[in-house]
Amino acid sequence: MQFERKDLIKVIFPIILIQGLLAFLGGIVRLTAHNIQDSGIIPPQFEANHPELVIYSFFALLIMFERWQGISIYENRPKFFTEPFLFLMIIGTLLLTFSTGLGSQSDYYLDIKQLAWILIFVSILWFLLIQIWFLIKYPAYFATTFFLILGYGLLEANVIAILLEIIRYDFGIIYIASIAIIILGERIDLAQIGAHYSKKGKNAIPILVFLGFGFFITALIALFLDIKIVFQLSFIFMAIYTIILLFYDITLYSVPDETPIRTFQKWGLRGGYIWLLFGIFLLEINSEIYHILTQSSAVHAIALGFIITMLLSHAPIILPSLIYQPFITRIFGGLWWLILFWGLIAIRVGGNLLFVIFEIDISLYIELTGYLSIPVILGYLIALIYEMRKNVKMGNKIIGNL
Numbered sequence: 206m207q208f209e210r211k212d213l214i215k216v217i218f219p220i221i222l223i224q225g226l227l228a229f230l231g232g233i234v235r236l237t238a239h240n241i242q243d244s245g246i247i248p249p250q251f252e253a254n255h256p257e258l259v260i261y262s263f264f265a266l267l268i269m270f271e272r273w274q275g276i277s278i279y280e281n282r283p284k285f286f287t288e289p290f291l292f293l294m295i296i297g298t299l300l301l302t303f304s305t306g307l308g309s310q311s312d313y314y315l316d317i318k319q320l321a322w323i324l325i326f327v328s329i330l331w332f333l334l335i336q337i338w339f340l341i342k343y344p345a346y347f348a349t350t351f352f353l354i355l356g357y358g359l360l361e362a363n364v365i366a367i368l369l370e371i372i373r374y375d376f377g378i379i380y381i382a383s384i385a386i387i388i389l390g391e392r393i394d395l396a397q398i399g400a401h402y403s404k405k406g407k408n409a410i411p412i413l414v415f416l417g418f419g420f421f422i423t424a425l426i427a428l429f430l431d432i433k434i435v436f437q438l439s440f441i442f443m444a445i446y447t448i449i450l451l452f453y454d455i456t457l458y459s460v461p462d463e464t465p466i467r468t469f470q471k472w473g474l475r476g477g478y479i480w481l482l483f484g485i486f487l488l489e490i491n492s493e494i495y496h497i498l499t500q501s502s503a504v505h506a507i508a509l510g511f512i513i514t515m516l517l518s519h520a521p522i523i524l525p526s527l528i529y530q531p532f533i534t535r536i537f538g539g540l541w542w543l544i545l546f547w548g549l550i551a552i553r554v555g556g557n558l559l560f561v562i563f564e565i566d567i568s569l570y571i572e573l574t575g576y577l578s579i580p581v582i583l584g585y586l587i588a589l590i591y592e593m594r595k596n597v598k599m600g601n602k603i604i605g606n607l
Contacts, residue, residue: 220295222586226579227302233575243384290331297324314409317370319368326364333357348410352390355421359383359428366428378488378500379428382443385481386420388515389446392454392474409453416446437492444485451478465535466521473518473543480510480550487558498557509578517543517582520589530593538590545581 300321336357340350363380393413423439426432451457457471484506491499525532536542556571 212453214574217291217295224298224302229575229582233579244440247605250440261539269308290328293324294328295327297321300324322364322368326361326368327359329357329364348393348414349390351414352417353387356383356387356390359386359421359424362425362428371429375382378504378507379424379439381504381512382420382424382440384512385507386417386443388512389443389450390417392450413446413449415444416449420446429446431607433492437489439532440485443582444482447478447481447485451475466533469536469539469543470518470538473514476543476547477511477514477518480506480514480547484510496561498561502554502557509553510547513582514543514546517546520586524589525593531596533589533592533596536585536592537586542581542585543587546578546585549578549581 298321300317333354336350336354340347340354343350360383361378363383375466393410420439420442423435423442427436427439454474457474484503487499487503487506491503521536522535552570553574556567556574559567560567
């Protein structure tokens with residue numbers, strides 16, 4: 206059955222939002238296990254599967270959906286039998302949400318977990334092949350598509366590692382980095398425009414492609430082999446890439462602040478890049494003085510500070526286009542949504558570091574960040590939807606007066 210794009214959006218987009226909330230709920234359960242999990246209110250799988258919920262139930266599904274949208278626009282309609290593979294990803298993530306970990310004493314749960322990962326593997330593989338086709342047919346978009354292939358390839362390698370039970374201490378970090386490199390790849394076209402206007406930046410894109418490929422190879426080796434220097438090198442590649450984007454991302458410098466939403470997006474990008482660099486800095490330190498809380502700070506600096514911030518700053522563009530609405534020019538609350546969110550991340554990340562460095566325990570406040578992050582993000586989405594509805598009503602009123 207062939208779905209129209211708008212019909213599929215109505216089905217999948219709410220699922221993505223629910224999966225995102227489940228991912229955050231898993232984080233809250235992990236932070237407050239002694240209060241919530243032991244009460245029996247929430248299944249213990251939410252705590253155990255928190256990293257998988259974040260990556261495969263939310264980020265991967267969201268990115269696959271976004272790329273399906275892009276290819277549908279280029280080809281005028283969905284092609285390549287992509288819709289069933291989107292639903293395979295949904296089924297896999299739903300099974301993953303409520304299953305126990307690999308190695309469980311229950312063969313029943315073990316089978317469900319394996320089936321979930323196999324479904325996810327097949328769906329990502331198909332979209333990886335589509336990106337390769339897209340690269341061949343649209344060579345003008347080489348840079349962005351190339352990075353999407355690297356990101357999907359690294360995600361697929363992570364799934365293979367899970368199925369083979371090759372789980373290393375840096376495992377979660379690398380599949381968080383898979384999503385990060387995809388998002389960085391999405392920015393490369395705009396960096397290319399910025400480099401075009403700078404004599405010094407004429408070689409920026411080949412350098413970025415080299416750095417991205419270097420990250421992919423070293424991260425792949427670090428995933429399957431316990432070689433510390435390779436792991437460190439992979440994130441040095443990503444750090445240099447991020448610094449170059451700070452100089453050449455056209456959105457940050459070359460476009461005037463015409464609207465409040467443009468200012469919001471610029472500060473979101475700047476903040477996201479800075480959080481990513483800080484997370485990489487923590488990873489490099491932690492590779493020498495390994496501590497679980499330092500690793501947690503690094504992962505959340507990248508996952509929340511970079512990835513979620515990038516989603517929030519892009520939402521005013523992406524969300525209206527998904528539901529065929531005009532772009533908004535402002536959002537109620539503006540930069541305060543980002544400031545509130547970054548404040549919660551600072552407590553979440555800094556609290557762990559305070560304990561590692563000074564043995565100061567602020568775990569109660571860290572728990573509160575888990576509770577507060579959901580209303581902040583929901584409040585932002587409500588404000589965004591409100592502005593979109595107001596935009597539509599204003600447009601209809603103007604049309605009615607013609």
